[in-house]
Amino acid sequence: xxxxxxxxxxxxxxxxxxxxxxxxxxxxxxxxxxxxxxxxxxxxxxxxxxxxxxxxxxxxxxxxxxxxxxx
Amino acid sequence: xxxxxxxxxxxxxxxxxxxxxxxxxxxxxxxxxxxxxxxxxxxxxxxxxxxxxxxxxxxxxxxxxxxxxxxxxxxxxxxxxxxxxxxxxxxxxxxxxxxxxxxxxxxxxxxxxxxxxxxxxxxxxxxxxxxxxxxxxxxxxxxxxxxxxxxxxx
Numbered sequence: 001x002x003x004x005x006x007x008x009x010x011x012x013x014x015x016x017x018x019x020x021x022x023x024x025x026x027x028x029x030x031x032x033x034x035x036x037x038x039x040x041x042x043x044x045x046x047x048x049x050x051x052x053x054x055x056x057x058x059x060x061x062x063x064x065x066x067x068x069x070x071x
Numbered sequence: 072x073x074x075x076x077x078x079x080x081x082x083x084x085x086x087x088x089x090x091x092x093x094x095x096x097x098x099x100x101x102x103x104x105x106x107x108x109x110x111x112x113x114x115x116x117x118x119x120x121x122x123x124x125x126x127x128x129x130x131x132x133x134x135x136x137x138x139x140x141x142x143x144x145x146x147x148x149x150x151x152x153x154x155x156x157x158x159x160x161x162x163x164x165x166x167x168x169x170x171x172x173x174x175x176x177x178x179x180x181x182x183x184x185x186x187x188x189x190x191x192x193x194x195x196x197x198x199x200x201x202x203x204x205x206x207x208x209x210x211x212x213x214x215x216x217x218x219x220x221x222x223x224x225x
Contacts, residue, residue, distance in 0.1 A: 006123060007193035007206035054191075054208065059126040061189065 001071060003036075005046075009053065012046035022068075029055045030064035073135030073147035077127050079154040084164050091146040091168035098145050102175040103166035104183055110158035116199045120153045120162070123191040127151070134185040138167070141181070142174035149182060151192065184216040 004017045026035045030050065037047035047053060055062050057071045076082075088103040108118050135147045146168035156162055165182045169175040196204040 004123070006191070007121065007195075007208070011206075056123070056126060056191065059123070059129060061130075 001068070009046045012042050014042045027067055027069065028064065029057070029062050029066050029068060032068055033064065073132060073139065073149065075128055075131040075135060075148075076150045077122055077124070077131075078150065078152060081152070081161060082150045082164055084161065084166075087148050087150065087164055088166045091148060091166055095145070097170060098168045099170045100172040100175040101166060101168045102172065102179040103164065104179050105161050106163040106183075108156045108158050108160050108162055111196070114198055114200075115158055115196055117155050117157045117197045118162070118194050119155050119197060120192055120194045122151070122153050122193075127190050127192060130190040131186060134182055134189060137185070138178040138182050142169065142178045144169045144174060144178050147178070147182070149186065151186070151190065153192070155197075184219070188217040 001022070002017060002019055005013050005015065010016050022032060022035055026032050033047050033050045033053055033055070037044050037050075050064070055064065055066075057066060057068065084103060084105045088101050091101050092098040109115070131149050131151065135149055138144060138147060144167050146166075148164065148166045150164040152160075152162055163183075163186070165179050165186070167175045167178045167182065169178065193206045193208050195206045198204065
């Protein structure tokens with residue numbers, strides 16, 4: 001999947017977008033954020049407060065409980 | 072059909088509002104709101120705004136369509152600027168035309184409340200002393216304002 005980062009998430013992660021292939025157990029937006037936060041120091045910093053991170057799937061706002069399958 | 076734009080350049084708020092009533096005789100009211108960059112007591116040198124291109128316009132259009140479905144509006148224009156904006160400059164415009172003022176006032180207020188929470192814009196303050204503050208997005212107060220209109224989020 002293609003991930004696009006904005007504002008402070010982009011600055012902390014150190015890139016504006018990337019292609020990643022999360023494992024199947026990463027089922028929701030919240031799972032994805034948790035998985036990303038384990039990818040390194042910048043990611044851990046970017047996602048240290050998951051509740052403050054807003055997400056969109058296919059350019060539509062999505063709650064952290066939203067499934068990412070098929071996106 | 073609403074007019075929605077995201078742009079770096081400034082806009083002519085008066086001309087945009089007047090355009091909603093031009094060449095038609097059914098418009099009885101045009102309400103426009105302009106949000107400005109304030110200097111925060113002299114501390115702010117500029118705001119830097121960024122958006123998610125494509126999604127921002129789509130969300131603005133979605134919000135405008137909800138206003139059009141909810142009130143008998145005859146025209147909607149929403150413009151949001153991005154990039155560096157200095158105190159005294161315009162940031163955002165919402166203008167609504169309707170036959171009567173009630174619908175125009177209500178739709179304009181709902182549009183602003185929704186725009187601030189739903190359209191993906193971020194801003195950060197560049198202070199006069201050179202410090203660049205962190206990025207901020209919609210505030211809790213804006214969420215509460217939007218909730219008054221029964222925001223439905225997926």
